[in-house]
Amino acid sequence: MYNYKLQNIDKPNLYKDIFPYDEVPKVVFDGVQLPMDLPDDIWITDTTFRDGQQSMEPFTLEEIVKIFDYIHELDNDSGIIRQSEFFLYTEKDRKAAEVCMERGYKFPEVTSWIRANKNDFKLVKQMNLKETGMLMSCSDYHIFKKLKMTREQTMNMYISIVEEALNNGIKPRCHLEDITRADFYGFVVPLVNKLMEMSKESGIPIKIRLCDTLGLGIPYGQVALPRSVQGIVHGIRSICGVPQDRIEWHGHNDFYSAVNNSTTAWLYGCSSVNTTLFGIGERTGNCPLEAMVFEYAQIKGNAKNMNLHVITELAEYFKSQMHYNISPKAPFVGSEFNLTKAGVHADGILKDEEIYNIFNTDKILGRPIVVQVNQYSGLAGIAAWINTYYRLKDEDKMDKKDKRVEKIKKWIDNQYNMGRTSIIRSDEMDALVKKLIPEILEKKEERAC
Known part of the structure; x- marks a missing residue:
């Protein structure tokens, strides 16, 4: 197999032929038809308290715990909603995570999210969490323009923080931010290959979250990288050898494709999709959790023993107690959906x-x-x-x-x-x-x- 090495270029590859900025982004086709690879086991994860909460008035401790209880009731020990991630930066966030952990629920499991630095990692150790997500921006837009670093410096920084997690027996979940504008073969593949080597050496599973940060992913076939959801998931599976159960898709809805992209990620080899309740999140929001519940039910033919009435209860709670305006036309939860x-x-x-x-x-x-x-x-x-x-x-x-x-x-x-x-x-x-x-x-x- 070809050994993809880090391409430590001097100038950023911004794919200006695809993302001209003063024009609408372009879809480029490469004519490559990829095979479907639906995992036997697929599931949902939740980021309502992390990515979702960033777009709203901060939740109170009581609201976080109540919503977490609702999500547990919705899952109803089906294991379809596996995890929920939390911020750890404020005393309130840490207390909320602590109270939710004390509930003792198997599903959803409490996990955290940190930036790629060792000071943040101390918070994870203090909370005794088994797994944490860590930010790893992977497009040159972020590496050169935000981090002001080279690809090599950036990769070394990411490897260092993962080593810290592994040395403390914590599962790293690597959030590859802005992957739909990243140089897949020049940066993403070498980084993920290195992470898989570290996972094998340590015996600790490392997860890869594929973050479509601006909703630029394209779900249909024969689309060229970096925008192809099929191509990204297939490449992470076939080139990097990441097991299906360690791949997660995180999508935004800027181009109305969050649900389609998430479902496509499932269909082409990704076991997990990341969501928020009612799609809350920055700009146009994230992939709605309730939407993926029904995508799961359609693909698998059932929703196991999930208590779907809780979706209605959650919508009422957001509207009445949190004064959140759910669009009347929103599928499944809007006042006029049926x-x-x-x-x-x-x-x-x-x-x-x-x-x-x-x-x-x-x-x-x-x-x-x-x-x-x-x-x-x-x-x-x-x-x-x-x-x-x-x-x-x-x-x-x-x-x-x-x-x-x-x-x-x-x-x-x-x-x-x-x-x-x-x-x-x-x-x-x-x-x-x-x-x-x-x-x-x-x-x-x-x-x-």
């Missing part, structure tokens, strides 16, 4: 909700399908609203031909004829149903009892 406004869709739902609902959202997420009533809803939309709002089943369901539904429609039509522009609120609909169809409320109360 809301229907169109009359023709409502008519389909009236016949069978499977026609226009992605899956049984009530059973899986505790979120029954919702129909919104406006001037375009028609009789079908009104009947569908009644059936979904009161969760009527089988013979209890209202028919759009029911005369009382027609009376409700006349009231709604009159509202808009008088110039109304807003939707009909649920409390207004509820009052109309109480007045015109009181037996529905009686049935609701019977079910509650």
Whole structure:
């Protein structure tokens, strides 16, 4: 096999043909078709308390512990959400990590993140953590422009901090920052090859996190490096010999590709993908944890014994307790993700909700399908609203031909004829149903009892 040596160049390789800066980045194709290599075991890791928290008001200790408990409940000992990483820089961060560790959960395991210096490493030792992530910027944008160092100096610095971790029996997780703008063969491969040598000599597994820091990764085939997700993962596997269970993808969403890139990383040999709840994170955010839960379920055919209702509980907690604004259209967690406004869709739902609902959202997420009533809803939309709002089943369901539904429609039509522009609120609909169809409320109360 060819021995890739560090290319310690004098001037940075900034790939200006691909990243001209004053123009939109380019996609270059090399025509190379790579084989899929889906690991038998794939999983999710969480960085809500590290990368995610950087983009928001700092979490309180109570919020961190509560969210950590929620993530544990969501995983439900399935092992799908394996780890959660924490900052260690403030007393609050260290206390939060300590309290979460005291919970004694198998999943998620508490890990940390540090910069590549030995002073930060002291914090990891003080916390008695088994594993830590460490920043290793690998593009020339970072090496030459941010660190103001050569590639050789940078690599030596990274090797030194990994040696410190290994000497103390701690698993290093090497975060290769900005890998989608890095010289893959001139810096990344020589660095990772050296790390694998150190891992073999020490007997301690070294993990490699592939960080798509600006969301520049491209998921589809025959794309040239450095932007090819397939190419990066395949190269780390085949050239550097990194085992699948030691490779992790960390993606951002600057080009709407965080989910696709993460799934592609799984498909081409990466066991782990790094996420945050609801995709929180710098700029456009990280890959959403809840999205990868459903990607996992689709790829593997199930979500094991995960408690997916907790996703809904987490969304409510972020909205009500942390005042975080989740987009109404956000899949799985937005207030309107399974809301229907169109009359023709409502008519389909009236016949069978499977026609226009992605899956049984009530059973899986505790979120029954919702129909919104406006001037375009028609009789079908009104009947569908009644059936979904009161969760009527089988013979209890209202028919759009029911005369009382027609009376409700006349009231709604009159509202808009008088110039109304807003939707009909649920409390207004509820009052109309109480007045015109009181037996529905009686049935609701019977079910509650």
